[in-house]
Amino acid sequence: MKLVLVHGIFNTGHVMGWMRKRFERQGYECISPSIAPFDGRHGIEYAAAQLKLAIETQFGSESPIVLIGFSMGGVVARYYLQCLGGASRTKALFSISSPHRGSYLAYLPYPSKAMRQLRPDSKLLQQLNLEQDVLRDVALYSYRTPMDLTIVPSRSSHWDVANNKVFMVPLHLSMIFSRRIVNEILALIPKG
Secondary structure (H helix, E strand, O other): EEEEEEOOOOHHHHHHHHHHHHHHHOOOOOOOOOOOOOOOOOHHHHHHHHHHHHHHHHHHOOEEEEEEEEOHHHHHHHHHHHHOOOHHOEEEEEEOOOOOOOOHHHHHHOOHHHHHOOOOHHHHHHHHHHHHHHHHHOEEEEEOOOOOOOOOOOHHHHOOEEEEOOOOOOOOOHHHHHHHHHHHHHHHHHOO
């Protein structure tokens, strides 16, 4: 199985490096592309198109994949699955501290389309929530920590159609450095 790790806003693919190395040690072929611009100024749609291009450049257009999206990366992965045809090849999406219901932190005055799209009840999040039928054959997982100060409130990472799990990990970024989360994902990655 090929794994695609999707970083969040204000990061690059390098932030997923620790996690990527853990998966590669278990024999998985991984990519963690840097999706520019890193501040999401062109929006989730643009970032998802960049993700699709990176996946198809590395793995072609048909090989089955598993997505692991951190923070905004989980919403970018959802857009890729739901709106750009990615669900047809994706076996699972593991979203880690992703604002499926938005985050009040996205109201900070920063000139980024993605920030506006990550506000609670944004048009984009409403659209994604209305068009989830395409995900019926994708195993969905959403992991969160109640100590998240970026996804506000932290329960906004709860995704109704996913298997949800709470991890007691201090702070948002620490989630992608958690051995427990990596082990959980390794146990649930679909075989074949």
